[in-house]
Amino acid sequence: MPQTADAAPVGPLERGLTVLRALALARGDRLRASDLVRATGLARSPVDRLATTLVRLGYLREQDGRDFVLTPKVLEFGLAYLRSSRLPHRLGSLAEALADDLDESVSVAVPDGDAVRFVVQTPRRRALSVTFRAGDALPAERCAPGALFAADWDEQGFERWQARMLADPDNTAFPALPAAQISSRPTMTEFRRLAAEARTNGFALDDQLVEPGLVAVAVPIRDGSGHVVGALSVASHTSRHSAASLRERALEPMLRTARRMTEALATHEDRPAVHRPSRDDSLDPKGELGPEYLQSLARGLSVLAALSVPGGMTLTEVAEATALPRATARRSLLTLESLGYVATDSRRFLPLPRVLELGYPTVSARSLADVAQPHLVDLVHRVHESTSVAVLDGHDIRYIARVAASRIMYVDITVGTRFPAHATSMGRVLVAGLAPGPRSAWLDAADLAPLTAHTVTAPDRLKALLKQTTRDGFALVDQELEEGVRSLAVPLCGSDGRVVAAVNVSLHAGRASLQDVPGLLLPALRETARRITEDIALVFALQPIPSQV
Ligand code: PHB
Numbered sequence: 404m405p406q407t408a409d410a411a412p413v414g415p416l417e418r419g420l421t422v423l424r425a426l427a428l429a430r431g432d433r434l435r436a437s438d439l440v441r442a443t444g445l446a447r448s449p450v451d452r453l454a455t456t457l458v459r460l461g462y463l464r465e466q467d468g469r470d471f472v473l474t475p476k477v478l479e480f481g482l483a484y485l486r487s488s489r490l491p492h493r494l495g496s497l498a499e500a501l502a503d504d505l506d507e508s509v510s511v512a513v514p515d516g517d518a519v520r521f522v523v524q525t526p527r528r529r530a531l532s533v534t535f536r537a538g539d540a541l542p543a544e545r546c547a548p549g550a551l552f553a554a555d556w557d558e559q560g561f562e563r564w565q566a567r568m569l570a571d572p573d574n575t576a577f578p579a580l581p582a583a584q585i586s587s588r589p590t591m592t593e594f595r596r597l598a599a600e601a602r603t604n605g606f607a608l609d610d611q612l613v614e615p616g617l618v619a620v621a622v623p624i625r626d627g628s629g630h631v632v633g634a635l636s637v638a639s640h641t642s643r644h645s646a647a648s649l650r651e652r653a654l655e656p657m658l659r660t661a662r663r664m665t666e667a668l669a670t671h672e673d674r675p676a677v678h679r680p681s682r683d684d685s686l687d688p689k690g691e692l693g694p695e696y697l698q699s700l701a702r703g704l705s706v707l708a709a710l711s712v713p714g715g716m717t718l719t720e721v722a723e724a725t726a727l728p729r730a731t732a733r734r735s736l737l738t739l740e741s742l743g744y745v746a747t748d749s750r751r752f753l754p755l756p757r758v759l760e761l762g763y764p765t766v767s768a769r770s771l772a773d774v775a776q777p778h779l780v781d782l783v784h785r786v787h788e789s790t791s792v793a794v795l796d797g798h799d800i801r802y803i804a805r806v807a808a809s810r811i812m813y814v815d816i817t818v819g820t821r822f823p824a825h826a827t828s829m830g831r832v833l834v835a836g837l838a839p840g841p842r843s844a845w846l847d848a849a850d851l852a853p854l855t856a857h858t859v860t861a862p863d864r865l866k867a868l869l870k871q872t873t874r875d876g877f878a879l880v881d882q883e884l885e886e887g888v889r890s891l892a893v894p895l896c897g898s899d900g901r902v903v904a905a906v907n908v909s910l911h912a913g914r915a916s917l918q919d920v921p922g923l924l925l926p927a928l929r930e931t932a933r934r935i936t937e938d939i940a941l942v943f944a945l946q947p948i949p950s951q952v
Contacts, residue, residue, distance in 0.1 A: 412737070418449060418453055419453050426473050427473065433470040436451065454471050478763060478766055478767055482941070483707060483709070491537070507639045507649075512546075512634045514555075518540045540576075542580065544564075544612075547609035548636055550621075551606075551622070609621070610645075611646075619646075622635050703735040710752060740752075771792070771804075782908070791804065796821065798823065799830075800821065823854065826854050826855075829878075835872040835894075849862075857882045880892075888910075894932070895935055897940075
């Protein structure tokens with residue numbers, strides 16, 4: 404695309420991405436404003452404006468009035484790449500099958516400049532001391548896929564690689580890399596030789612390049628026209644395999660899987676409908692935030708998040724999907740291109756694997772409890788009562804997150820606490836959410852023991868209450884678990900609509916009459932559930948929600 408006057412980079416977008424990247428590199432995805440100033444090299448007042456805008460847009464949250472923390476909404480960027488490339492979709496189950504066959508960790512990585520970025524990971528829990536996550540990057544010289552990708556580099560590629568090694572001798576750009584016990588790096592000559600060997604052999608070995616004990620084999624994944632588009636790796640531990648014995652065991656099945664991956668990449672699929680960001684983001688709340696709000700940052704990020712269509716999107720499609728004027732969408736796209744987040748073939752724009760650096764690996768690794776926690780804190784601030792999230796575990800509910808109101812607590816509950824499901828509001832919601840078959844089986848096997856004088860113990864009465872729970876979308880339980888305690892619960896669902904957990908508010912009976920509880924608490928509780936559910940959809944977009952949380 405020709406550079407024209409309107410192609411001047413969008414500064415706030417560039418700086419906003421710098422802030423997101425700095426947070427993604429920080430431990431725990433969080434930094435204080437003063438640390439953000441240091442990490443980005445920006446002055447305090449632009450950092451404040453950028454952070455205010457990112458909080459307003461829902462990409463950051465302020466925690467304890469001090470830290471800025473990345474929220475699951477940043478996953479929209481990484482998901483745009485993963486959805487548009489279709490790599491997890493097309494290759495994920497082949498990688499799983501190989502991992503099951505070999506009983507070792509299997510990954511798919513793609514080239515990202517002179518780095519290697521994982522896009523699929525199927526870890527076997529016991530096998531490794533380190534496991535990289537989808538979205539993590541490693542330097543090419545420190546892993547098996549690196550030599551395979553370098554086999555395709557031209558002179559410039561090797562020069563870029565060397566420049567990066569000189570500029571970042573401590574590999575600070577690679578937070579996933581374990582603290583280096585290995586200080587020696589290959590020279591240009593050595594790395595060229597490794598790349599040439601990988602080309603000749605058709606595979607590459609990692610004999611403890613990442614860290615002591617970790618060995619891996621990688622083979623290229625080619626597209627239909629023979630270009631190397633990725634690497635399939637099997638990683639193991641020296642307690643199980645040497646690099647050579649892993650190659651002996653894994654190479655043949657890996658080559659077979661890589662051929663099937665080539666076929667999977669070549670199959671034609673219809674372009675699905677344009678994916679629109681699910682939230683109703685008002686991109687123009689100037690009236691609300693005044694000059695603190697950076698509209699061009701908001702617009703640029705909405706462009707990046709919208710690019711999730713396989714095969715890329717034309718400028719017209721981007722403008723439509725984001726409801727932005729073409730010229731505005733185009734300026735954002737060119738800025739994103741200049742930063743290495745987007746590629747264009749002059750007609751279509753595609754996100755690049757580098758967008759995964761914007762928090763994807765760490766934020767997508769959050770548990771359901773991590774996802775719920777900040778929303779529970781917000782809810783307690785609103786309603787001044789205690790709130791919890793629980794999952795169904797046999798005939799019990801088990802608490803996975805809880806935030807207590809500061810008023811004197813009547814019930815002492817911690818994470819891990821179990822209660823009989825039949826006598827709790829969260830239990831009612833969870834059992835009502837089971838499919839008809841499992842629900843009947845659950846009821847048949849349940850021991851409906853009384854815990855107070857109020858506990859419903861008649862199966863038919865409980866069945867009727869479960870029906871009502873499904874109809875109402877909430878359960879209200881009055882003193883059935885403990886005298887004096889009322890509780891109101893609503894379900895938390897995965898994107899497929901299945902109930903995966905429940906969230907409740909519990910309160911002392913003296914606080915409100917039974918009839919008043921829903922009016923008092925249901926709107927806030929439902930709003931909380933909606934927010935948690937939105938975050939669940941992002942964090943578990945490409946991975947199953949663990950049933951035993
Ligand atoms: C991994 O999948 O974790 C992996 C792959 C290749 C390596 C190291 C680790 O060289």
